[in-house]
Amino acid sequence: MTVDGRDVGAFRRFYEVKFGVRREELEFPAGMGLEEARVFMAREHAEVRADGLGLVDGDTWLGVAWLDWWLVGNTDTVDVELAVAPAYRRRGVATKLLDAAIERARADGRRIVSGTNVAGDPVTGESPGTAFAAARGFVKKHAELHQVAELPLNDVVEQPVDGYEIVQWREHTPDEWLEQFVELLSGMSEDVPTGERTSEAVRWTPELVRDAEDRRIAQGRFTYTTAAVHTASGELAAYTQMGGTPETPDRLNQYDTYVRRTHRGNRLGVAVKGPNLRALQAGVSLPAVLHTWNAPENAPMIAVNTKLGFRPVAQRTMWERTLL
Numbered sequence: 001m002t003v004d005g006r007d008v009g010a011f012r013r014f015y016e017v018k019f020g021v022r023r024e025e026l027e028f029p030a031g032m033g034l035e036e037a038r039v040f041m042a043r044e045h046a047e048v049r050a051d052g053l054g055l056v057d058g059d060t061w062l063g064v065a066w067l068d069w070w071l072v073g074n075t076d077t078v079d080v081e082l083a084v085a086p087a088y089r090r091r092g093v094a095t096k097l098l099d100a101a102i103e104r105a106r107a108d109g110r111r112i113v114s115g116t117n118v119a120g121d122p123v124t125g126e127s128p129g130t131a132f133a134a135a136r137g138f139v140k141k142h143a144e145l146h147q148v149a150e151l152p153l154n155d156v157v158e159q160p161v162d163g164y165e166i167v168q169w170r171e172h173t174p175d176e177w178l179e180q181f182v183e184l185l186s187g188m189s190e191d192v193p194t195g196e197r198t199s200e201a202v203r204w205t206p207e208l209v210r211d212a213e214d215r216r217i218a219q220g221r222f223t224y225t226t227a228a229v230h231t232a233s234g235e236l237a238a239y240t241q242m243g244g245t246p247e248t249p250d251r252l253n254q255y256d257t258y259v260r261r262t263h264r265g266n267r268l269g270v271a272v273k274g275p276n277l278r279a280l281q282a283g284v285s286l287p288a289v290l291h292t293w294n295a296p297e298n299a300p301m302i303a304v305n306t307k308l309g310f311r312p313v314a315q316r317t318m319w320e321r322t323l324l
């Protein structure tokens with residue numbers, strides 16, 4: 001059956017399988033809360049549309065698939081996340097869901113099915129999900145180390161950089177920074193390591209930023225942003241974002257961290273992350289786990305995180321299958 005987020009009862013059953021599997025697979029499960037995810041699926045967004053599939057036997061939900069259909073960048077790709085309740089594995093449930101997703105992808109003119117295995121071993125990256133992906137013709141394209149920090153951290157590193165000032169904001173990017181923030185978001189999309197993935201950079205616009213902000217608010221999310229401004233030129237040089245939702249107070253996320261190309265090598269990563277972490281810790285209920293993911297080749301970012309108090313807990317791998 002298909003799920004669209006508007007039928008609250010059906011979405012709850014769908015979510016129970018999806019998040020139940022994450023809880024089962026990961027010591028530190030990450031992901032959207034029930035309402036956060038439902039609103040994401042139910043609403044129209046500028047750059048992505050999401051829906052789901054459930055394989056249901058009578059009143060029992062055996063497995064589910066979450067589908068993200070990109071509308072800006074990667075418009076020939078559909079992302080599929082499969083989850084099968086542990087009691088019903090190795091009976092072809094995921095294969096049936098994947099076949100249904102592929103049929104829909106073809107009907108929508110998509111060329112690539114991609115999927116992420118979130119629960120890989122921190123060193124080898126392997127999991128039942130990677131065995132399934134390999135068995136069903138997917139090719140591994142990229143990997144990211146999943147690190148967590150258990151908050152509160154008592155000594156948050158504070159390392160200001162001469163010549164730069166810190167500015168902070170919450171749910172809305174101040175108008176005075178919007179144009180420059182759009183440039184940094186586009187730069188992030190171009191520069192973030194994506195390995196061998198088929199990945200088209202997103203050209204951000206002020207409208208897309210406002211749409212994403214409105215969506216986060218509708219989902220019940222809060223966001224903390226810290227940016228560094230180059231005092232002499234007034235240029236926005238770096239930013240970092242963290243956030244979560246009161247629905248799942250124990251789970252917080254480190255989102256993007258980006259330093260403009262012309263300002264790299266000045267330790268701006270730590271300079272923005274430290275104050276952002278301090279603001280986050282002051283504003284949320286603790287204890288909580290802060291999650292982040294980075295490509296192993298992004299060693300400087302992993303080093304910054306380790307310095308701040310993060311440690312590795314899993315590896316997620318991204319897979320693709322090209323439809324013939």
Ligand SMILES: CC(C)(COP(=O)(O)OP(=O)(O)OC[C@H]1O[C@@H](n2cnc3c(N)ncnc32)[C@H](O)[C@@H]1OP(=O)(O)O)[C@@H](O)C(=O)NCCC(=O)NCCS
Nearest residue numbers: 082083084089090091092093094095115128129131132135
């Ligand atoms: C990965 C997952 C979705 C597979 O679900 P499933 O319904 O058991 O998969 P299927 O029965 O369709 O398996 C198809 C084939 O994949 C391979 N496979 C699946 N699970 C495997 C495992 N644990 N070990 C080795 N091979 C496995 C086998 O080749 C299997 O065929 P076989 O049973 O005839 O040997 C399920 O284990 C799961 O929910 N894992 C956690 C979430 C996850 O990793 N999702 C994938 C992210 S997209």
